[in-house]
Amino acid sequence: MSIKIVPLGAGQDVGRSCILISFGGKNIMLDCGMHMGYNDERRFPDFSYITKNGNNINEMIDCLLISHFHLDHCGAIPYFTEMVGYDGPIYMTAPTKAICPLLLEDFRKITVDKRGDSNFFTAQMIKDSMKKVTIINLHESVKVCDDLEIKAYYAGHVLGACLFKITIGSNSIVYTGDYNMTPDRHLGAAWIDKCKPDVLITETTYATVIRESKRTREQTFLKKVHNCVLEGGKVLIPVFALGRAQELCILIESFWERMGLKIPIYFSTGMTSKANNIYKVFINWTNEKIKKNFVERNMFDFNHIKPWDSHYADNPGPMVLFASPGMLHAGTSLNVFKKWAPDPKNMVILPGYCVAGTVGNKVLAGDKIIEIDRFNKINVNLKVENLSFSAHADAKGIMQMIGMCEPKNVIFVHGEKEKMKYLARQIEDEIKIPVYYPPNGKTVTINTKRNIKVDLSVDFENSIIILRREKRIKMEQATKVLRIFFLSLLRMSR
Structure with missing residues (x-):
């Protein structure tokens, strides 16, 4: 076949x-x-x-x-x-x-x-x-x-x-x-x-x-975010609404809890509540730890992460924003990037793969001036980090x-x-x-190789065994008999 x-x-x-x-x-x-x-x-x-x-x-x-x-x-x-x-x-x-x-x-x-x-x-x-x-x-x-x-x-x-x-x-x-x-x-x-x-x-x-250990990547991510907000900068993390977003939200939520931080964290997509409900319904698709703790606490109910409003982009002071989509090619992530990119205090962390042709891909390539269209250009002065959580x-x-x-x-x-x-x-x-x-x-x-199932009769198998025992034919001859037999079967099957 x-x-x-x-x-x-x-x-x-x-x-x-x-x-x-x-x-x-x-x-x-x-x-x-x-x-x-x-x-x-x-x-x-x-x-x-x-x-x-x-x-x-x-x-x-x-x-x-x-x-x-x-x-x-x-x-x-x-x-x-x-x-x-x-x-x-x-x-x-x-x-x-x-x-x-x-x-x-x-x-x-x-x-x-x-x-x-x-x-x-x-x-x-x-x-x-x-x-x-x-x-x-x-x-x-x-x-x-x-x-x-x-x-x-x-x-x-x-x-x-x-x-x-x-x-x-x-x-x-x-x-x-x-x-x-x-x-x-x-x-x-x-x-x-x-x-x-x-x-x-x-x-x-x-x-x-070949990625470094997950623990090392997580520590690097948290350190970069923490240092930026302590210096008064804003951190943009472009993510898709479901998937890496939940993974990174769980990570940063637990860090904010441990450190007692009050700096605001926002999630841009209007699908946050819908996503939570979906994860609740399909909790059996998550790992054993999430399933085990689900009765006591839903890991996707976040205390420190709040819904985003577009006017927050102009607020003074540090903040962290998870915004979709993940490649900066449209939507909230691109709109916020336009506003925050010129300020060197700010940072964008791209945690996943960015397809060629997207703004995210150009940012990772180190472009300092990015054309969105014929009428819009972005001056990129903020810090750029590519930490693969893909x-x-x-x-x-x-x-x-x-x-x-x-x-x-x-x-x-x-x-x-x-x-x-x-x-x-x-x-x-x-x-x-x-x-x-x-x-x-x-x-x-x-x-592919064609598999042909062959059921040898007991009489045929026994005949070969008897001939071998009586030494009436050599092993090479017995093998030749079998080969001729299989070739004839193959011709018949075509």
């Missing part, structure tokens, strides 16, 4: 994750995301790859699997279903289904209502697309159609994130989406059994990074995932080409398995 994999997004790039796999006569789409670095049609995956020959989208795609709620993995769902016309099954976990429409609507408001972008989905389209979703539970095997079966595994990363194993007959593929092999303050580590798939499709956001697997974690499931082939997606190339060489040298990292629109074809 041949397995074909083609990225429609996230091929040698981070953004608009969308991988099309074809094997066993079935076509499965893995994620359907949006690119945060573009404001035109390039923000969505290239679905014309599927429909370019006049193909009907519903005849070409058997199902869509969504790994988690981040917009670079789910942001194009309403566009794909309501504008392109896909009407087939969509699978995701319950937390992903609960959170996904909230983030989609939040981004739609920024994109359409505030910026006036066209060719974008509506609020009703978001609701209609979610009606097509079927929930899949962890470790649940779901038969989609015929012999196509899917199974979800815990991925860490964010609440509800999962890995998918897709099986057709004796062949299987594992798709990781985004995952984290290190447990943190509110989530556990990714896990999958030793399923030995034909192909592992894995993210490679941090393919060349819940992606680093190079060590990617190797751990490969060792955990033992694939026969590996496909890299959701990463940068040169970093993929470097890690691919390491894996091929050390583990001796083929690694591919195709760009968008390029198909990789992997031919």
Whole structure:
């Protein structure tokens, strides 16, 4: 059997994750995301790859699997279903289904209502697309159609994130989406059994990074924040509304409690209360410590972190603000950054990956003058820190995932080409398995070995044994008899 994999997004790039796999006569789409670095049609995956020959989208795609709620993995769902016309099954976990429409609507408001972008989905389209979703539970095997079966595994990363194993007959593929092999303050580590798939499709956001210990990163983060506010500065921490935001809020809340600090901490998104309710409902997706203490205290009910109001940005004195989105490409985080960036007393801490083309990426590159558009420029004088709290697997974690499931082939997606190339060489040298990292629109074809089950009759087996005992034929001759027999079976099966 041949397995074909083609990225429609996230091929040698981070953004608009969308991988099309074809094997066993079935076509499965893995994620359907949006690119945060573009404001035109390039923000969505290239679905014309599927429909370019006049193909009907519903005849070409058997199902869509969504790994988690981040917009670079789910942001194009309403566009794909309501504008392109896909009407087939969509699978995701319950937390992903609960959170996904909230983030989609939040981004739609920024994109359409505030910026006036066209060719974008509506609020009703978001609701209609979610009606097509079927929930899949962890470790649940779901038969989609015929012999196509899917199974979800815990991925860490964010609440509800999962890995998918897709099986057709004796062949299987594992798709990781985004995952984290290190447990943190509110989530556990990714896990999958030793399923030995034909192909592992894995993210490679941090393919060349081996992070320092989590404890060291946390201490550095708290020290930077503390020093800045003690000197009267304001600290901006761009985060996405759910995920790293909760992780860092738990960390800074406990530090403020220990130190007895009264300096205000704010959280910008209006989804704070909704997020808390979601975490309460899906507390079983968090780690053991959060679950154990939940009855006595909900770790997501913060005493020191208050809701943000836009006029606070002009208040004198120190403060800390968690503001979305995480790449400074729009919304509150960008608006506040414009105001605070010129003052060298202030600081911005970017705790995650920033896609090329976003303001966050330019800030990390050290740009001192950043053009937002033709009419707006930002003078960047504040202190810039990049402390990675991103819940992606680093190079060590990617190797751990490969060792955990033992694939026969590996496909890299959701990463940068040169970093993929470097890690691919390491894996091929050390583990001796083929690694591919195709760009968008390029198909990789992997031919799998065909397994033929042969039940030898007892008489045939006994005949070989008797001949060997009586020394009427040598071992080489017995082997030759068996080889001829198996070759004849193989010819008959073709």
